[in-house]
Amino acid sequence: MPSRTRRRTDHKARTDRKARPDHAARPDRPSRKARTDRRRFPLRYALSFLLLLATLAMLILHGYVHNEILADFRVRPEAATDQVPRKILDGGPVIDTRGGRTDSLRVPKHRLVLTFDDGPDPTWTPKVLDILAKHHAHATFFVTGTMTSRYPELVKRMVDEGHEVGLHTFNHPDLSYHSRSRADWELSQGQLALAGAAGIRSSLFRPPYSSFASAMDDRSWPVTKYIGSRGYLTVLNDRDSEDWRKPGVDAIVRGATPAGGKGAVVLMHDSGGDRGETVAALDRYLPELQGKGYRFQTLTEALDAPSADTPVTGAALWKGRAWIALIKAADGATDVLVAGLAVVGVLVIGRFGLMLLLSATHARRTRRRGFRWGPEPVTRPVSVLVPAYNEAKCIESTVRSLTESDHPVEIIVIDDGSTDGTARIVEGLGLPGVRVVRQLNAGKPAALNRGLANASHDLIVMMDGDTVFEPSTVRELVQPFADHRVGAVAGNAKVGNKDTLIGAWQHIEYVMGFNLDRRMYDVLRCMPTIPGAVGAFRRSALERVGGMSDDTLAEDTDVTMALHRDGWRVVYAEKARAWTEAPESVQQLWSQRYRWSYGTMQAIWKHRRAVVERGPSGRFGRIGLPLVSLFMVLAPLLAPLIDIFLVYGLVFGPTGRTIGSWFAILAIQAVCAAYAFFLDRERLTPLISLPLQQILYRQLMYVVLLQSWITALTGGRLRWQKLRRKGGVGVPQPDAVAPAGGRAAR
Known part of the structure; x- marks a missing residue:
């Protein structure tokens, strides 16, 4: 049983406090701090760009003085000697x-x-x-x-x-x-x-x-x-x-x-x-x-x-000394980058090895004949919380998908001060079992806590207002609660709008980077994040850790880490599929991933004391936090070194070995991606864009993570940013989902 040493928090009081009007958080009335942050944003962006530019300059200078550019090592045939005295x-x-x-x-x-x-x-x-x-x-x-x-x-x-x-x-x-x-x-x-x-x-x-x-x-x-x-x-x-x-x-x-x-x-x-x-x-x-x-x-x-x-003497001497100093700096910087490349190589290969091994273990365990989470299936009703802020384009599809659930549900839509009539749309549907709770804009954590206070059942499912569930999603999501040690369950979030190039890249990322990771973390018992799009919680577990916190911008990661530290198991339910609308522009993707990256860093820092604690908290601190830091913060930050040294090798040499190494890394990624798609029963067609994703998409994620680091180091504060939705995501037809063999049904 989970440890009961933590003091129970007065959840109702906390929820009421979260629900109070917070004018500083209102999108239409940004605080002085928020306005200051907006003015500082270009500076942080400039710092990111300058750091990248300096890195490239050091590499170019290093290659230049290592005699691998502009050199001509060919001895030409002798010419005539008529002009020579x-x-x-x-x-x-x-x-x-x-x-x-x-x-x-x-x-x-x-x-x-x-x-x-x-x-x-x-x-x-x-x-x-x-x-x-x-x-x-x-x-x-x-x-x-x-x-x-x-x-x-x-x-x-x-x-x-x-x-x-x-x-x-x-x-x-x-x-x-x-x-x-x-x-x-x-x-x-x-x-x-x-x-x-x-x-x-x-x-x-x-x-x-x-x-x-x-x-x-x-x-x-x-x-x-x-x-x-x-x-x-x-x-x-x-x-x-x-x-x-x-x-x-x-x-x-x-x-x-x-x-x-x-x-x-x-x-x-x-x-x-x-x-x-x-x-x-x-x-x-x-x-x-x-x-x-x-x-x-x-x-x-x-x-x-x-x-x-x-x-x-004079200027010529100082120019020469400055040149030598620059070369020394370039050599030192390159040595650091080479060390970073070695680190990222170990991390990438190690992560892929762990993912392949442990995800296969997870699949064998959960797919074996007769597998059950507990002695009896979970059939009791579930409260589904849908926090919504200006989701007029999506909310109807979201709510209707829940009403078609094959598991008994109570649906609570928490309107977080929407200005586009989101609450009126839900109320106008007149659907049974659907309630709307209104509050002034206070942010997603406060909305979820308000929903939790109004929920009638012990099992709580949380989802985003732009997400669509399949009829079986809720049922599959709550089955792990048959095990009394399970405090939370992560579902299988999928990209619903994957028909564009940027959508296809995110689809690859979700299937390979998120869901394959979750299988690995499940086996290691250190799942870092319950996705906001599809997750379930035991109400008593949430109350023990104080509910959803607004201490970080990644409240889903924050609460998941808190549950681990309190001794609860967090598992992954691969059949609990949810279709979410991913950002469709670079700007929106940037905003989303910037918040995710910064919020993850905040959560890691918030729970840093787990490293020195005992019991379940210490286990997570010494296993989960290092893995999350290495695989979700350090490795993505260093991953572009693979592409930087690809360009370096193409320009300065050795060209053949450089290209071979890059394609070897790409082949490893392709194998992992294909395996992840096979496990998720997805078509392999989107993997055609994998090389381009590695060249372009990875650089965007790198700059986002770098900017998050700069924001953290400079003491900046990032505000919640609302993404514009189109509301075009629905549950795919059966022929869009591949059968168990890994190939799409015709």
Whole structure:
């Protein structure tokens, strides 16, 4: 039996208090607080938009500096050499085209300039630097802007240890196939990264995919001349270690060793893959060549020229530092988002796994032959409460559907200060067993409490004024009360107006997201919500928890949690179907879900003490509240990360893996949705729109939930909002409901 430790509340006094006129709640006379909330609403909306925009900006910046956009990794076929001067083709690896010159330079004998491309790399660059320091050698590092932006501390270490740094573009494209504006952009962005990382700018440049001076052609020569006009020396090489091929330590040493004591610019790599062979070869190469009288110097040291790296000051320095700070922020934000994606992945897969497993358990339990809730079926009369505010278009269908019930019912319509003649319509029907109770507008909880005070029976069914019951709905809804432990029953709410796209999306949500969830929560004994459209309560259970409360905007969730804490069982009756009119516009849907989301948060916060309590309250607090928080608040808030990273992966890569992952998640959802439709005996046709629902509908729910969070955190207060109804929902004909096999009857 449920615990009797709670003090019984004077329900009649509470109901009378709820029914008093509350002019601040009247829709036609909003309070000063309500008017203030309306003025604050655009601010909260703007905050939601700005947060989303900032998130996207951080992701774009992260992808941009991780070298997965604008990069050109193709080496093009060589072109003709007619336009390249012979002295360049036959000259040294350093080409000077500054100020209109056409000169080439060679490194003097017994001097070696080790150059490392594509870094810095967090794994291999420190090892290369350690080897150089060990053997007291200097080198020149041609860094990309993307890697410099990501690992600025390594570039600073290069400079601090006496090495020289040159530009290797920002995104590593082949500039021979790009415009001058692209070349300028690559140079300026690379210099920006250098300024932020080490406070320097460099006048050295090495084109990606370059090799020897003799390989210069009519495509690369114009780029070299233009780069020189911008004040840069172009540095090629005359010894290629080919370490990128990973040919072995011996081959790398042979390829890097010049003959006859000649000087050379040697090409190696400190990034772009596993450089273990390069590091091992370097540790052998340096002492071996030093023993032969070679000196390892930076390029300008070897040429006896001033350093190519000059300090940056003023605005340029601060711009560079701001750039590095932004990259760090973008990396941090992306790490957080990736962690969030992992969390939502676990939650989504975990929830779907639980739903499939536990809903199957629920179906087997309730559908087995001879299943009954108690020793005898429930046949005693039921009071049906219909709170109504301006439901003139719907109320007749609602009331008439109740009068056709195959279970004895008392119908009480509580008119909550309607201005459209709702009460007169009901009274004009002259239907037996139907009563109208009028009150000044005080809100849905007060209307339900007023109806409860006027009800004649112990079993109470509550429904919305825009909902239609089937003849068997009330009977199926109250059967679980044969079990004396059951305090409330959730019915099977269905979308009646599902012939539009937005209606079909809500239909999928109701069947899959709500009803499949309710099966799961039933088995776990922590049902979070009795739907306002179709729910039943034991009167004594309601009175023990004080009736319907207006402490939150989700009075149905609030009272359900209170019943759990009082020790009552809350179950799901799948055959108690009710057809409700779902919002038909984005604005109305937004208003409804905003209220639901915010109200759920309020209810969770209100009942938070259950986490530390004992008995039934503690059980719900440590099982039900975490599950509700994870699956109904956190998971929907993080779910759009799946779509955000889909776009990220399509733009920045890896495209194939990204698309495969997204479709895998969609396939899991489709399986769950199909199973939910099978259990509910629904046609599978609406599932055609499931991919579009996941792309568009989920984003709307995300922004709604985000706005609810902002409202809660900023101390805002959300008012009840009346949805406009069309009154077109009725009980479907038999051929619209699929039989047990899961396919629609013809």
